Structure formats: C-alpha cells, structure tokens
Amino acid sequence: MKLIESESFRAERAWGALDVCVMNGISCRLHWTDQPYKWHVNDGEEVFAVMNGEVRMHVRRDGREETLALKAGDIFHAQAGDEHFAEPVGEARILVIEKQGSV
Structure with missing residues (x-):
C-alpha cells in the first residue's frame, strides 16, 4: 500500500512523473x-x-x-487516435492512466 499526496509532488522537469502503479x-x-x-x-485510450x-486541453476534431x-x-x-495536447496554467498535477509505454 502507499499514500501519495499529489499536491506536494514536484518533478525535476516539466512532465516528470511518479509511477503510481501498473x-x-x-x-x-x-x-x-x-x-x-x-x-x-x-496509440490507445488515455484518461x-x-x-x-488548471489545464487547457487543446484538441483537434474534424480539422x-x-x-x-x-x-x-x-x-x-x-x-x-485523438490528437491533443495539454497546456497548464501555472503549475499542474495530472494523473494519467494509459497503456504502459504510450506516448
């Protein structure tokens, strides 16, 4: 078991991550x-x-x-296959769930 206090997590670089689990x-x-x-x-779904x-999620749909x-x-x-990118407003902490090794 582990407890992760997401608000106190800070990576050494932008988009650095802490592996919660697989x-x-x-x-x-x-x-x-x-x-x-x-x-x-x-190449797979992403949550x-x-x-x-706060995050501005940019998406492209139908051009x-x-x-x-x-x-x-x-x-x-x-x-x-959904084209997108995330742009934080200041600092943000995001939990990402996706196929292991995905982009």
Missing part, C-alpha cells in the same frame, strides 16, 4: 508540469485527471482546433 499493462502516473506538452496522438491546478478548460477534479478521456 495494472495489467495499464500505467497510472502522476505528472507535474508548468510547461505545455506537444501535439500527439496516443487525464487534473489533481491540482478544427478546440480548447477545453480543465480544473482540479476534471477528467478528460481521449480515444486512440
């Missing part, structure tokens, strides 16, 4: 960041839960770009 090939990682990620497409802070405002407690689900 269950049947699915990883659960707590990320800390103060910098945006990059446009990407996952993105904002634990602390159009949208921005979703996520706050602490919000959960974003991306299907395999």
Whole structure:
C-alpha cells in the first residue's frame, strides 16, 4: 500500500512523473508540469485527471482546433487516435492512466 499526496509532488522537469502503479499493462502516473506538452496522438485510450491546478486541453476534431478548460477534479478521456495536447496554467498535477509505454 502507499499514500501519495499529489499536491506536494514536484518533478525535476516539466512532465516528470511518479509511477503510481501498473495494472495489467495499464500505467497510472502522476505528472507535474508548468510547461505545455506537444501535439500527439496516443496509440490507445488515455484518461487525464487534473489533481491540482488548471489545464487547457487543446484538441483537434474534424480539422478544427478546440480548447477545453480543465480544473482540479476534471477528467478528460481521449480515444486512440485523438490528437491533443495539454497546456497548464501555472503549475499542474495530472494523473494519467494509459497503456504502459504510450506516448
């Protein structure tokens, strides 16, 4: 067993992660960041839960770009093939659940 106090976690670099666990090939990682990620497409589904802070989730659908405002407690689900990137507003801590080794 372990207890992780997500609000006190800070990585050495943007998008650094603390591995929480791996269950049947699915990883659960707590990320800390103060910098945006990059446009990407996952090869599997991804669940993105904002634990602390705010995040602007940029998505492309049908050739159009949208921005979703996520706050602490919000959960974003991306299907395999959904193009997106996350941009924190200041510091953010995000729990990401996805296929182990995914982008």
